[in-house]
Amino acid sequence: MSRAIRPTTIGAEKAPAQEQFLNVLSREEAARRFQSHLPMRPLGEEMASLGASLGRVLAQTLRSPIDAPPFDRSLVDGFAVRAADLAGASEGAPARLALNGETIACGVAPTLEVAPGAATPIATGGPLPRGADAICMIENADPDGADHILVRRALAPGQNVGFAGGDIAQGETLLRRGATIGSREIGMLAACGVAAVPIYRRPCVAVLSTGDELVQPGEPLRPAAIYDSNGPIVAAAVRENGGEAIVFGAIRDDEEALEVALRSALASSDMVILSGGTSKSAGDLNHRVVARLGAPGIVAHGVALKPGKPLCLAVADGKPVVILPGFPTSAMFTFHDFVVPVLRAMSGLSPRGEASVEATTAVRILSDLGRTEFVMTALTRSDDGLKAFPLAKGSGSISAFAQADGFLKIDALADHLNEGTRVDVTLFDPEVKLPDLVIMGSHCVGLELVVDALADAGLATRVVALGSMGGLAAARRGECDIAPIHLMDPKTESYNAPFLTPELALIEGWRRMQGLVFRIGDARFEGRSVGEAVEAALNDPACHMVNRNSGAGTRIILDRLIGGARPDGYWNQPKSHNAVAAAIAQGRADWGVAILPVARAYGLGFLPIGEEHYDFAIARARLDAEPVRAFVEALRRDDVLRGLRGIGFTPAADAARAGVR
Ligand code: AMP
Numbered sequence: 001m002s003r004a005i006r007p008t009t010i011g012a013e014k015a016p017a018q019e020q021f022l023n024v025l026s027r028e029e030a031a032r033r034f035q036s037h038l039p040m041r042p043l044g045e046e047m048a049s050l051g052a053s054l055g056r057v058l059a060q061t062l063r064s065p066i067d068a069p070p071f072d073r074s075l076v077d078g079f080a081v082r083a084a085d086l087a088g089a090s091e092g093a094p095a096r097l098a099l100n101g102e103t104i105a106c107g108v109a110p111t112l113e114v115a116p117g118a119a120t121p122i123a124t125g126g127p128l129p130r131g132a133d134a135i136c137m138i139e140n141a142d143p144d145g146a147d148h149i150l151v152r153r154a155l156a157p158g159q160n161v162g163f164a165g166g167d168i169a170q171g172e173t174l175l176r177r178g179a180t181i182g183s184r185e186i187g188m189l190a191a192c193g194v195a196a197v198p199i200y201r202r203p204c205v206a207v208l209s210t211g212d213e214l215v216q217p218g219e220p221l222r223p224a225a226i227y228d229s230n231g232p233i234v235a236a237a238v239r240e241n242g243g244e245a246i247v248f249g250a251i252r253d254d255e256e257a258l259e260v261a262l263r264s265a266l267a268s269s270d271m272v273i274l275s276g277g278t279s280k281s282a283g284d285l286n287h288r289v290v291a292r293l294g295a296p297g298i299v300a301h302g303v304a305l306k307p308g309k310p311l312c313l314a315v316a317d318g319k320p321v322v323i324l325p326g327f328p329t330s331a332m333f334t335f336h337d338f339v340v341p342v343l344r345a346m347s348g349l350s351p352r353g354e355a356s357v358e359a360t361t362a363v364r365i366l367s368d369l370g371r372t373e374f375v376m377t378a379l380t381r382s383d384d385g386l387k388a389f390p391l392a393k394g395s396g397s398i399s400a401f402a403q404a405d406g407f408l409k410i411d412a413l414a415d416h417l418n419e420g421t422r423v424d425v426t427l428f429d430p431e432v433k434l435p436d437l438v439i440m441g442s443h444c445v446g447l448e449l450v451v452d453a454l455a456d457a458g459l460a461t462r463v464v465a466l467g468s469m470g471g472l473a474a475a476r477r478g479e480c481d482i483a484p485i486h487l488m489d490p491k492t493e494s495y496n497a498p499f500l501t502p503e504l505a506l507i508e509g510w511r512r513m514q515g516l517v518f519r520i521g522d523a524r525f526e527g528r529s530v531g532e533a534v535e536a537a538l539n540d541p542a543c544h545m546v547n548r549n550s551g552a553g554t555r556i557i558l559d560r561l562i563g564g565a566r567p568d569g570y571w572n573q574p575k576s577h578n579a580v581a582a583a584i585a586q587g588r589a590d591w592g593v594a595i596l597p598v599a600r601a602y603g604l605g606f607l608p609i610g611e612e613h614y615d616f617a618i619a620r621a622r623l624d625a626e627p628v629r630a631f632v633e634a635l636r637r638d639d640v641l642r643g644l645r646g647i648g649f650t651p652a653a654d655a656a657r658a659g660v661r
């Protein structure tokens with residue numbers, strides 16, 4: 001296996017050359033041009049009630065209208081006294097004081113002066129009466145008849161008294177402009193009697209997705225359609241950064257419809273964020289419409305960034321209008337890099353605090369020369385500090401963002417980072433919680449059952465799908481605890497064990513029935529043996545197969561089935577069982593090989609071929625680690641075993657009982 005991982009693949013961004021990005025700007029120059037046309041300051045102020053100010057940004061520095069506390073008050077339960085009366089008081093020689101005929105509770109204003117030789121009973125929080133200068137704690141006094149006390153301790157003047165303004169003095173600064181109001185700030189404002197606060201108006205941000213293929217979550221997915229994920233993620237990120245999102249949904253790729261939507265969006269908002277259609281190719285008309293919305297129009301289209309090259313930045317009559325690339329990862333990186341600084345300035349928030357950690361790259365990472373590259377990164381702990389793992393998912397990925405801990409940046413002038421390079425990883429969440437257990441290798445739906453069981457026990461697991469070989473390499477390098485693998489050694493006809501090196505142990509998992517998969521009712525396959533079915537497929541020139549990637553265990557099975565034949569579809573080599581089943585279910589292919597649960601999930605016919613072994617390679621050094629032991633125990637748990645059988649797998653223990661190897 002090559003140890004170089006290319007983190008992103010930018011399919012749609014490599015559009016035809018014609019009008020393509022002749023003026024690609026550096027990231028810095030694009031941001032400079034964009035911001036030079038924008039005010040980069042809050043839009044205005046409004047008043048909010050104290051309760052409604054939570055999370056908002058204070059528009060003016062607030063000073064306290066009162067002293068807090070507003071009067072000198074007792075900090076304990078006891079007696080208001082003159083300290084001078086208690087000079088020399090001790091256990092052996094207590095001072096005797098006459099009690100005044102009132103008790104000062106909280107909220108009760110005293111009426112009697114504490115004269116020399118007198119004391120007034122007072123509760124915590126009660127106002128200090130005239131004449132008194134200290135409070136004797138109740139524990140240090142004893143009653144002496146009905147109207148006297150004996151005090152056994154001397155006091156300093158001011159002892160146990162909270163003086164007016166001692167917490168906050170009238171006129172003192174409570175909160176400064178730009179502060180974000182949280183619960184603690186609200187408490188302080190309430191203590192000073194502040195009922196309404198001046199806050200910055202939130203910028204209204206219109207969020208539009210564009211594309212004929214987009215469907216809103218909750219609606220059924222038509223053929224060839226995808227769910228609009230940019231709309232919701234952009235709207236949420238707008239709110240996270242101080243804006244008010246106005247969600248317009250998805251607009252068709254139709255110049256007129258788009259212009260109507262954009263003009264209405266612009267009229268009703270302070271900023272417009274579109275996504276999709278940023279290429280300069282024929283179907284992508286967004287930039288043409290944006291260019292005529294207002295002056296100065298487009299200030300950057302094409303930025304030397306990866307992901308995110310087709311970003312389009314415009315300003316229409318003082319309002320930012322941005323077209324984010326359609327691919328979700330590109331959309332989010334460019335949003336955070338270019339839109340967030342503007343949005344935060346407009347909402348009065350300070351620039352986003354970026355937490356980062358130092359890590360070393362776990363593999364060599366390739367990068368395009370001439371573009372600043374952001375690489376989504378998962379962090380794992382290792383004996384020599386944090387390891388940064390690029391999530392090689394491509395900019396079309398929507399899961400990489402959720403799985404990554406953060407990202408690292410590769411300079412435009414570098415074309416790679418060597419394995420073992422020290423890097424700063426910018427964290428998505430400053431309180432990153434590293435997983436207790438790291439699993440890297442081949443993914444399987446059955447694995448989710450085990451991980452669920454661990455989650456119930458409070459263990460956080462990270463699963464990174466790297467394929468069997470990638471997992472083995474990671475386990476050898478100590479970058480993961482467990483590597484799930486299903487590798488068949490054609491020489492020995494056995495699974496997994498032949499691929500281990502001495503530092504790795506093998507824990508058996510489960511068996512997955514592989515079979516020939518087809519659409520139910522297809523007479524070329526239905527009711528036949530596997531041999532007959534393959535023969536029928538190879539004899540029918542109209543029949544399309546779907547293959548698997550080389551290196552996959554399933555590919556070895558397929559190559560055996562078809563011998564040296566190269567039927568139509570042979571070069572279609574997706575990397576997962578699901579992709580094979582989807583191709584057949586949707587009619588792009590007629591047959592392939594996949595595992596039973598996936599065939600079932602897609603409602604496909606299935607002719608069993610044989611069981612492959614899905615097992616776990618574990619570094620021997622880690623076998624005794626608590627989370628690894630918990631994993632191995634979870635593998636043997638009854639509910640997990642039942643779950644595995646339920647989706648169509650055979651736990652290794654069952655197979656052993658039945659005498660199958
Ligand atoms: P485009 O720039 O419009 O050609 O889009 C590039 C890729 O991003 C295509 O695969 C689109 O289907 C995808 N895409 C565009 N908009 C969205 C969206 N709102 N949510 C998810 N994917 C999108």
Ligand code: MG
Nearest residue numbers: 210211276277
């Ligand atoms: Mg589009």
